[in-house]
Every structure is written in structure tokens, then in C-alpha cells.
Amino acid sequence: MKFGVIVFPGSNCDIDCFHAVKDALGHEVEYIWHDTEELDGFDCIILPGGFSYGDYLRCGAVARFARIMDAVRTHAAAGKLVIGICNGFQILTEAGLLPGALVRNKNLKFICDTVPLRVETTDTPFTSLYKKGEIINIPIAHGEGNYLVDEDTLKKMKENGQIVFTYVDNPNGSMENIAGVCNEQKNVLGMMPHPERACEEILGNTDGLRLFESIIAAVESESVISAQAVKNRHTGTRRKSAMETSRSKPIAFTQKEELLHD
């Protein structure tokens, strides 16, 4: 299983995503320069947060034209996983890979905080290890995270289970409290909150880990490895991450164990 983190000029959460996958999860990950033409060998592509091209004009407006975006489209069309976080989400909507648009926060200010989110569906490759309706705390840091979409599309998205995360206390005016959505096929996720900032005990929060673990589980169960092997491998990964982060904390671990035994 290999993750790829796309680096646009102005990306700045690229290193955070990279380290979350590599250090906290112990998985393989590579940076991918925006000028690259193909994405062979990657299972999950992360479009990281930041300010691609300064976010000038509109967030994500210029990045959507980067050469790599054709490959991202192909990758998504093949049913492989793509996740856009914050600026990555904005880029995916600008590129038409996800519906809707992200506009200025209602209070017109950038907001950096850790906020509670509700997991609306576990029926995606990104959320299978959470519980439906579970409340998790994930950092946000954005000035334009106010999600907008037309009523018809919203209706379809709801029917389809495309609303993945919602805010418990809406910080930015987002329609229907939406924090994260996926496409119809459920292999492309966009979310404003930053799960990569919630993967280590030393940072005081590990609620984001299961998102990445869900991805790994999804990819690995697709491949030839048996379900049992997945579980073992996961347990292994877990131990490693507990060792690497400076303090071990069992909470997320036991929850996940329970879920795996479900």
C-alpha cells in the first residue's frame, strides 16, 4: 500500500500528511511534484492543505490546472482513492471531482481550532473504522470552508450517503453543517478538517488515525491479502506507531480492536 502526497507550489500541509502516514502509521508514502504526469503505483493520493498558488483569485482555482490533475482524474476514474484535505478539498471541487464549492467563512475570519465532527457514514473506504454517528475531534484551519451546493445536488448527495462528516457546532456557516463529502462512487473524499493533525498522542489528539487506517484497510482488503492478514498487519502497524510516538495511549487502539473483531 503506497500513499502519494501531491506538492503544489504553496502546499504546506504536505509534510504533515507525509509524516502522519510515515511516522504515525508506519506506511509507505512519497511526495509527488505537481508537474508529474502519472500516478502509477500509488493506491491513495492525498491533496494536502495549504495555499496552492497563494489561493489567489479563489482557493484551488489555479491548482486545478496543474499537470498532475489529469492523472488524479484518471486515478479516480479507475476507482482508486483520492483524499483532498482543506485546500485539497477546494482543489477537488474546483476541478469538478467533487460537487459544490467552498466560500468565505461566515464570520469572514480564518479559523484555527479543534472542533467536534460527526461521522455521518461508515460506508466509505475512508471511514469504515469509525462508528456511525460517532463524534470525533479534528483540527480545522481555514478561511474559506463554508460549503455550498445547489439543492438538487444536495438531495442526491444525501440519498447517496455522500455526506461524510458534519460539524457539531458549525464554525463557518457551511450548508447543513457539512465538513466533508465524497463523490458518488465514494472513492474521492474532500474534507476541510485536518485528520493528519490528529494522529499523534504528543499533539494531544489521535482521532484522525482511523481515517488513514480505514484507507489502508480498504486498499489491503482489495488486494490478495486475506482479511486475517490485514488485521495482523494492522496490529503490527499500531504497535509501531505507539512506539514511535513518544507516549503510548491505548484508547484509539482498543476502539479499533473492537471494531476489527465486530
Next chain:
Amino acid sequence: MKAKVYVTLKKSIADPQGNAIQNALRKLGYTNVEEVRIGKLIELDLGDITADEANAQLVKMCEGLLANTVIEEYKFELC
């Protein structure tokens, strides 16, 4: 050839920035102000091309980059 592009939020979309300015103006005593909406003005120097070429380019630029037609409308004029 020079052009001006005006990008505005669609009528149906709330404009919190416009509201904030409206409130500020009212606070300053301009109680007659009934609505404020904020858009973008993009001034382009398109170099040495004809008006026809410019018109064609501008439509493509606006649709592709300068406006997000999910939420915005655009108008332009050559000058």
C-alpha cells in the same frame, strides 16, 4: 487590447462580506444603504490581439479560471 472582467456572486448566494460592509456603513450613519455586494474587478492587458480574438479568449478564461460558475457570474468589456 485591454479588458475588464467583473465577477460577482450569483444572486442566490449569500454575501457575508457585503453584509459586513453594509453594517459598517450603517454604523457610520449611512442608514439609507440597503444592500452591498462585493465582487471582483479583473483588469487585463491582452496585448496585441483583435477584439474578436479577445472576446473568444475572455469567455474561455472566465469559464475556466476567472470565475467559478458554480457560485459566480461574470461579465466583461473591452476597453
Next chain:
Amino acid sequence: MKAKVYVTLKKSIADPQGNAIQNALRKLGYTNVEEVRIGKLIELDLGDITADEANAQLVKMCEGLLANTVIEEYKFELC
């Protein structure tokens, strides 16, 4: 009375946004684009006042709130 206010950066002031968009347009193949500058378009509904009153108000609004004349200049028109 409705009005449109155009706020732009003074000519001598760098416009990083405009530069970035110019570069983006050139990369997209519009190599003829020589300059891009980005400003604000503010549409106001001033309610039931005369053109003279509107003109007087607009100057004050622009100087006081809508533009910072340290780096920006403004123009407006009634419509």
C-alpha cells in the same frame, strides 16, 4: 439609487494576486497576456436618495471605509 464602486491598487503598488493570475493564464496558453490587476467591485443599493446626495456619500464612503487611499484608488458610477 444604485452605485458601483471600483477599488484598485495604485499603479505603483505591486499586485501579487494579479501577477500570479497572469502567470497562470500564460501557462494555460494565453501567452499574449501582458498584465493582470485585481481589484474590488462593490455594488451598493443606496435606497431612495438623489444623485447629488449619492455622489457626496460615495466620496465619503470610499475615503473612509471602502478604500484605503494609502495603497488603493477608487472610482464609482451611479446606475
Next chain:
Amino acid sequence: MTKPYEAVGLTEKEYKKIVEYLGREPNELELNMYGVMWSEHCSYKHSRALFRHFPTSGKRVLQGPGENAGIIDIGDNLAIVMKIESHNHPSAVEPYQGAATGVGGIIRDIFAMGARPIALLNSLRFGDIENSERVKYLVDGVVAGIAGYGNCIGIPTVAGEVYFHDSYNGNPLVNAMCVGIIEHDKIFRGNASGIGNSVMYVGAATGRDGMGGASFASVELTGESEEKKSAVQVGDPFMEKLLLEACLELLETGSIVGLQDLGAAGLTSACCETATRGEGGMEIDVLKVPRREKGMLPVEVMISESQERMFLIVEKGREEEVKRIVEKWGLHAVTIGKVTGNGRLIVREGDKIVADVPAYSLDSSGAPRYYREYEEPEYYSELKQLDLAAIPEPGDYNKTLMELLTSPNLCSKEWVYRQYDHMVRTSTVVKPGSDAAVLRIRGTRKGIALTTDCNSRYCYLDPRAGSAIAVTEAARNLVCSGAKPLAVTDGLNFGSPEKPDRFWQFREAVTGIGEACRELDTPVISGNVSFYNETETQAIYPTPIIGMVGVIEDIDKHCTMHFKDEGDIIILLGETRDEPGGSEYLARIHGLERGVVPRLNFGLEKKLQAFILSAIEKGLLKSAHDISEGGLAVAMAECCMERELGAKVQLETPLRTDAVLFSESQSRFIITCSPEKLVELRQLMAQQEIPHEILGEVGGEELKIDVNGKNIVVLKVKDMKEAWRGAFGCLMS
């Protein structure tokens, strides 16, 4: 008629000195170059002579003052690079862009040393927010500008301070600090060494904006400065992000000999400073400098302060390699000149020589130096008088405490730091809201703690004592986080040095900082001076901001100020004295800004700091918080907030109740420990002869304070928190 030298801010005597250097009259370009370089902002001509009061060396100091930034060793081949810089005047006229470009400038100073910037801090002072729309506008713009730049470039803004006082009505202060990390063997300096090496230019094109910004910063704000408006510019954090990444990549190649940011006084400063640190000479051609506008004169190119530009000294023959790397980042590098050994700074316009001066003569080594007259101001002894007996005690201490908690200076600054991305780079272990920010250093067990501090009311009442207190308070904030204080960067904001009473304040402050830094063994490794922060009628309170860094050897052993668990024991360290002078309580509740500022006893201070560090390291403490503005009661309330945990404490005292609760006696801390650790902790306190008092315990939903057996304060933590958190937003609306 104004003389040509007056137009560039120089005196007749200074002009004569230039003629002496040149052996002839300077031409217009040369005169302008001297004008900007000999401004206070670039030459420190009024302040330099006093800097000998600062300790600037030490075992850990790898780079003291004099470079783009200071460097302090944190062990394991790693070092911290830091510097603070003011952007007061630009922020006063265009708050968003003024503050934003201030952040941009200080970041360039850090990566010019070859370091990766990892954190930003900001120290802000504004006028009376309760009675001025203008102040609100400034706060809004400044905070948004800092956020706009820092968030975009992806460097977390992790700490800072915001204070309000009438003295800043006409002159807000915006000081930005940047901290970077570097390996010892990768430190770069702005040296133009190696005769024949190329001088290259990367980044934004040079425009007419920011003309004479350095001299702009060195004059009082009058109607006239409105005319110099163009000294404000628009920041481009995206360009700076590209520059940053490109420069750090370039440094890895070994092709770069020296690196310098183009800051105040633009190309002129970069040329003469790198030349004097290197071979002594340089030759550049203004026609080769990328320009944004047509028809720019050589003088405009040479003194423009356009943002987001860097200056490289490149090994001869490797220019193409440099260009290639820079182009990968979407930027262009051009060769504009070369290093020479003849000691001259020669500026050409094509074939024509347009300026030819001894390089060192422009630099601070050649600039004039003044030792200004000083005089103790009249207010100094007058304001020491304080008749406590004439001050009525509050009838309702609940009300008084709430009033303090919701006052502009003591309320939560969450409204501010919520706009700053303080988590990007996922290394922020303690976020804004505790005594200091704590960052882990990836790949090691280490962490660093960062803070800025200054109580300018103390500094007004007693600049020397107040400045020493600023240094010790900064150190206390680090120690409470579990960090050993290492070094200081100072942002000295004062009125006009040409007025003897203001210069006295400056002189006293510098002495006080020097004393405290020596006592605490925290050398000053970099800093900034901003004079002329005054209007026709009013000077700011002296505001020497202390930025400090400390190291934590094991990041798991960091500490915060927040109460952690029910039943934990609350202990007060230090001695509470009858010292209400200069307190927030007197100012806010009684409208009095006078009295003797609290006494500082370095012996006790050092003993307590050492004790807290050792107790945290031994894992004995659950929380630690220093007592500062607002005194014991406010400090106690602050500890309750984060986890909404109450406390019950009893105080026994012969002092007046308001003095016990609100006086700001120095060298005091509130610590907590779990009941199981109490015995061990008491042994340690006894061993080290630590004055202390066990006050009570953590728990419940209320903060309850009894004094001499009588209940004085009982407040629901929820209510306190709501009011304290919401107060800033209320002020702004």
C-alpha cells in the same frame, strides 16, 4: 529651502562626514544611499553605543547580534535561529499589509541564515479599544494581516501578546518574531566572500513601492508622513514560500557562498553589508535588476524596499545551476554583479558608474554614532508616591475579579490566535493559551518553548526594573513549560531618542535587560530598535519586548499551566508582598497608574526557577503557572479555565485582601501536584529552601478563595470562562 542632505534625513555634520569619506561631494544617488543607511533603522546610530550593556556571548551562542538573526545551540548539532522585528509605522497606516509585510520580512531574516523557519510570534500594542473605532480597525487589520501571511506561508503562529493602553493611541506597535531551526554545519551568513564570485538576485521584481521605508520608520508620525505613504506595500506570501523553498534547496548544493535578504534600505544595504562582512567590495549593475516599472532611476532601484527579494553570493561558474533550481520553483535568478576586493561599492548603470563609495562607510561600522543626552523625567519620582490608605477596598471581590478577567488586557486572546494557524507543521505540542508555546523537534526527543513578554506600565514607572521584570517573566513562562531558558531577542520600542527624557527611558531599559540577562544567563543574540513612536502630543510607554527561547531535553516532560485533575494539591511558591504599585488592579479598578513596581530579587527568582525545572523533570508537577498581571486571583482563575476545573484555596495573611489577591509581587508561581507526590515534592522544597504555602486543592465547579478564614471569592468556573473568553469579541463588535 531644505538642503539636499536634509531631504534624506541627514544633518550637516553627517553630510560633512560623507564628503570626508568620498573626498568630494556625493552625487544624488550616493547621498540617498547614505540617507537610508545612516537612518536610525539601519545604522542604530543612537542605540548602538548602549548595546555593550547586553551580554551577547556564552557557551551556546553560535551567532550573536550583527547578523540577520541570532543563533543558539540546543545540542545534538541543532541550533535555534531567532529574531524580532517591528513594523509599527507601516501598520499604523495600512494595518493589514503593514503587519503582513512585517511577518514576511522577519521570515526572510531567518532563512537568510540557512534555517528552516518553524514558528512565528507577535507582540502587539494598541490604544484604548473601548473608546475608539480606529483602534478596532487597527486590531482587526493587524491580526488579519499576520494571519494572512503566516497561514499562507505555512509557518505556525504559536504565541504572542496583545495589550491596550492610551499611550499607543497614535502609535500602535506590531512586532513579529520568527524562529528557525538549523544544523550547526549548515549555518550561512551574509558574506560576500571570494573575489570574482557572482552576485545574484532572486524573487519579486523591484518597484517604486517601499521607497525610503527605513527613513520612514525613523521619523515621528506627522501629517507629513502621510505623504510618504508609498512606504506601505502589499505582501506576497506565496512568492515568499517559493523563495524560502528555493533558497533552502540552493543551500544544499554548495554553490552558495552567502545569502542576504533585501530588507530595509534594499539593495544598498544588502550590497554594503555583505561586502563589509566579506572581501570588502562589490560591483553591481542596476540595469540588470528586474524591475516592475519602466523608467526607474538608479536611485529608485537602489533604495526600493520591495518585498520578497533575496540576494545571493554564488560561486563563480555555478550560476546556471542556481538558475535551474530557482526555475523549478517558478522563479528567476539573474546575475547583477560581482564580488571585488577593492573595498568599494560601485554601482553601474550599464557602462556608466553612477555611484562609487567605500562600502564600509555606508554600513553601521562607518555610520555616525551618537551618545545622546539623557535626563530623568519629572514623572519618575512623582509617580512613585502611592497612598494605599486612600484607596478603598472593593466591596464585592467577585465583581472585581470578573471585571479584571474581562478587561482588555487580561481577557483571553483566543479571538486573536484562533485566526492564526498555530498547528501547521504538526509540531505544536502546547498551543497558544498557556504560559509559553512548546514545539517538538521532529526526529529528536527535544522540544523548545517560546514566549514574548513586556509589561510596559512597569517600564514606564521604572524602565530599568520593568525591563528586568520583562526578562524574568519571559523566563518564568518558559520554566513553567518545563524549558530551560537559553537566549533573548529584544524588540525595543521607544519614543524619540532625541528627547532626553525618552533617551533616559531607553538607557535605563537597556541596562535593566542587560542585568537580568546576565543574572539568568540568557544572552541577547538579536534584536531590533524602533524609535520615534510618538506623535506631537504623546510618546508610547517604553516597550522593550523580550522574545525568549528555552529547550526541553525530553518533550514528554513538558508542562502547562492548566489544572489537570480533581484532588490535585495547589501550592503557591514565593512571597506575596504589599506591592500593588503598577498593578493591573490599580489601573483598571482604581484608574491609577503609579506606585513602586514590584521588587525583583534575582537570588529568589533563580532558586525558584531551578526548583520548578527540577520538579517538572522529576515528574512531580501536574501544572505550573507564573503569577503576573492581575496577581494571585487572576492567575488562579486562568488555571481553572481550560478544563473547567474549580479550586478551593485558603490564604492566611496580615495584608489587605486586595493586596493579597491582586498585587503583582514577582517570583511567584502556582503549581499543582497529585496527592501521592506531595511528600516527595515537600522534601524537595525543604531541601532547596523554597518559600511556599499549600493553598488547597483542585476540584468542583467553582473557584473559591478564602482569606483568613472568610470566603472572599466564589465564582462558577463556567461563568468566568464564558465572560473571559467572550470579552475580546465583545470589545471588537
